[in-house]
Amino acid sequence: MEKKLFEAESKRLLEMMINSIYSHKEIFLRELISNASDAIDKVYYKVLTDDTLTFDTDGYYIKIEADSDRRTLKLIDTGIGMTKEDLETNLGIIAKSGSLAFKNENEVKDGHEIIGQFGVGFYSAFMVADQITVISKALESDQAYKWESTGTDGYTIEPCEKEAVGTEIILTIKENTEDENYDEYLEEYRLKEIIKKYSDFIRYPIKMDVSEKRLKEDSENEYEDIKEEQIINSMVPIWKKNKGELTDEDYANFYTEKRYGFDKPLTYIHTSVDGAVRYNAILFIPENIPFDYYSKEYEKGLELYSNGVLIMSKCSDLLPDHFSFVKGMVDSEDLSLNISREILQQDRQLKRIANNISKKIKSDLQNLLKNEREKYEKFYQSFGRQLKYGVYSDFGTHKETLQDLIMFYSSKEKKLVTLDEYVSRMPEDQKYIYYASGESNERIDKLPQTELVSEKGYEILYFTEEIDEFAIKMITAYKDKEFKSVSSGDLGIESKDNETKSDAEEKENKELFDYMKNILADKIKDVRASTRLRSHPVCFSTDGEVTIEMEKILQSMPDNQNIQAEKVLEINTNHEVFQSLKSAFEQDKTKLDLYTNLLYNQALLIEGLPVEDPVDFTNNICEIMV
Numbered sequence: 001m002e003k004k005l006f007e008a009e010s011k012r013l014l015e016m017m018i019n020s021i022y023s024h025k026e027i028f029l030r031e032l033i034s035n036a037s038d039a040i041d042k043v044y045y046k047v048l049t050d051d052t053l054t055f056d057t058d059g060y061y062i063k064i065e066a067d068s069d070r071r072t073l074k075l076i077d078t079g080i081g082m083t084k085e086d087l088e089t090n091l092g093i094i095a096k097s098g099s100l101a102f103k104n105e106n107e108v109k110d111g112h113e114i115i116g117q118f119g120v121g122f123y124s125a126f127m128v129a130d131q132i133t134v135i136s137k138a139l140e141s142d143q144a145y146k147w148e149s150t151g152t153d154g155y156t157i158e159p160c161e162k163e164a165v166g167t168e169i170i171l172t173i174k175e176n177t178e179d180e181n182y183d184e185y186l187e188e189y190r191l192k193e194i195i196k197k198y199s200d201f202i203r204y205p206i207k208m209d210v211s212e213k214r215l216k217e218d219s220e221n222e223y224e225d226i227k228e229e230q231i232i233n234s235m236v237p238i239w240k241k242n243k244g245e246l247t248d249e250d251y252a253n254f255y256t257e258k259r260y261g262f263d264k265p266l267t268y269i270h271t272s273v274d275g276a277v278r279y280n281a282i283l284f285i286p287e288n289i290p291f292d293y294y295s296k297e298y299e300k301g302l303e304l305y306s307n308g309v310l311i312m313s314k315c316s317d318l319l320p321d322h323f324s325f326v327k328g329m330v331d332s333e334d335l336s337l338n339i340s341r342e343i344l345q346q347d348r349q350l351k352r353i354a355n356n357i358s359k360k361i362k363s364d365l366q367n368l369l370k371n372e373r374e375k376y377e378k379f380y381q382s383f384g385r386q387l388k389y390g391v392y393s394d395f396g397t398h399k400e401t402l403q404d405l406i407m408f409y410s411s412k413e414k415k416l417v418t419l420d421e422y423v424s425r426m427p428e429d430q431k432y433i434y435y436a437s438g439e440s441n442e443r444i445d446k447l448p449q450t451e452l453v454s455e456k457g458y459e460i461l462y463f464t465e466e467i468d469e470f471a472i473k474m475i476t477a478y479k480d481k482e483f484k485s486v487s488s489g490d491l492g493i494e495s496k497d498n499e500t501k502s503d504a505e506e507k508e509n510k511e512l513f514d515y516m517k518n519i520l521a522d523k524i525k526d527v528r529a530s531t532r533l534r535s536h537p538v539c540f541s542t543d544g545e546v547t548i549e550m551e552k553i554l555q556s557m558p559d560n561q562n563i564q565a566e567k568v569l570e571i572n573t574n575h576e577v578f579q580s581l582k583s584a585f586e587q588d589k590t591k592l593d594l595y596t597n598l599l600y601n602q603a604l605l606i607e608g609l610p611v612e613d614p615v616d617f618t619n620n621i622c623e624i625m626v
Contacts, residue, residue: 022127028124029195030198033206034121034199037079037446039080040078043079043139051383061205061207071280073129087134087157089157134146134148135147135160135162135166136168137163148162188208201233201234204235210228213225213226238254238282246270255268255284260284260287261284261286261287261290263288264287266286267375269285269369276352278333280330281328281357281360282329283328287378293386300325302328303330307331321390322393323358325386330351333457333593362402387402388406398447404418405418408461409436409462411459412425423479430493431492432492433482435463436487437485439608443608444460448538449487453486463549485539491531512581513527514527520596520597520600526565526568527568527571530570530571531572534574537575538602540606540607544567548567551565577595577599601620
């Protein structure tokens with residue numbers, strides 16, 4: 001028996017890897033299974049160039065055996081095996097990957113892509129094992145060898161007996177500690193769980209003897225425990241099957257099996273790309289919004305596979321925030337992985353995949369909007385707000401991507417409409433896309449500010465969510481049409497006659513309006529004669545970019561900076577109330593004070609703003625009544 005020490009660099013790497021490289025100890029089993037799969041693939045490649053060899057798929061598998069009494073976990077493969085030189089090269093020098101070298105020398109044959117990239121995966125087993133024993137017999141070799149190590153002290157290699165070609169890895173599992181339960185890696189259900197999680201789509205059968213209860217023969221109620229060999233993994237991933245062979249039910253079952261949500265998928269996207277970067281992806285739009293979607297606990301991201309092996313459960317880099325509701329997976333053989341296969345290098349391939357996926361999601365949502373309107377509206381009820389947040393975030397960077405996907409309730413259509421649909425119906429004389437903001441469609445329907453716009457026959461978009469106006473401010477204009485609030489000081493639709501009449505009324509009633517403005521002091525910016533009101537006596541309009549709805553939202557934030565809209569109190573000079581104002585101005589200034597405060601509070605209530613002094617307000621009402 002020959003005792004050898006790891007090279008100094010390898011020893012330091014092993015110590016670092018055991019303590020920090022891998023984020024979850026369970027990863028060790030994924031790594032060993034991936035290595036075993038590579039070993040079988042190497043036989044396949046060998047057969048392609050050697051007529052004396054055959055590849056019978058039934059003879060190739062990976063077997064897991066756990067012995068809790070001996071505290072050993074054994075992994076057996078029927079792959080190419082290793083010579084003494086292979087053991088020294090691949091296991092004696094950490095980060096030396098035989099699979100990677102083999103991969104670089106061989107092209108993909110019939111989908112048999114070597115998984116291995118770096119030679120540290122094997123050593124991840126030291127996270128759970130005190131000792132590792134490898135017994136291997138190489139293809140076309142008569143001699144088997146045993147490699148053994150207890151960690152950083154080094155390893156031994158000696159000849160041994162082994163009948164079949166392939167490799168056995170025997171882990172002596174550590175004893176439990178206060179912080180770690182190592183027994184779980186000897187438990188049947190836990191091993192099955194890890195295999196299904198990370199290695200479900202390894203192309204060769206992963207076998208285990210599984211315990212089951214069965215009814216005894218000739219018995220109606222007596223059961224016996226038996227062990228039966230079962231294949232644990234699915235082997236062929238759904239994304240590598242022919243799309244024409246798959247049904248909606250197959251995709252729905254995959255969604256459920258992968259636990260992407262407790263609901264059903266509203267729709268799915270199955271895409272395969274074979275170009276500058278190769279990948280397969282299955283993406284799902286959930287039917288319902290997750291309960292924790294707008295909480296800190298929610299994690300966006302897609303499952304990321306490399307050749308069918310799960311690398312990350314939540315790869316957030318694959319999804320932009322505005323599409324964070326998308327669930328699913330991506331499998332690529334082109335990604336550059338670090339030595340633990342867990343952390344992606346930020347390379348161009350990953351960014352290309354992410355960009356392609358974002359474009360594909362947008363394209364499919366547009367198709368859904370065009371061809372399955374009812375289904376799209378159901379999606380929008382759940383995730384429309386997120387799209388609007390996406391328009392607003394990053395200073396409008398993504399507005400071009402999202403503006404054709406957002407919708408608002410229409411005053412004319414009485415349903416959700418897109419911006420494109422709105423603009424396509426605009427009369428030639430209409431300059432702006434008009435909108436009104438409020439707590440609900442019903443409240444907006446009753447807003448006095450909508451009267452002139454509606455009278456002109458113009459459509460109004462209803463903004464009922466707090467993000468709506470902020471998002472629109474980022475878009476600024478759609479197809480060269482700017483957005484205009486119905487509360488804006490200048491609606492851009494007054495006729496020349498109206499303008500002349502308004503100017504005349506302002507001049508004629510300047511003293512009255514100045515007096516009312518003085519009464520309200522710093523509460524408003526101005527008092528003006530209204531051109532927008534028809535049946536209502538009073539309303540607020542606003543000058544500047546901040547509307548009253550925006551003010552309410554900003555004021556409700558914890559770190560608000562007391563940003564306020566520049567409110568203008570507009571008086572309907574055609575309303576009979578105005579005659580009372582003029583009369584009071586000429587005969588009873590005390591009554592005018594009362595009227596002014598009442599009208600101001602009335603305007604506040606219309607906007608859903610709190611009356612500043614409810615007691616004074618009610619007293620004023622009583623004073624008018626007596």
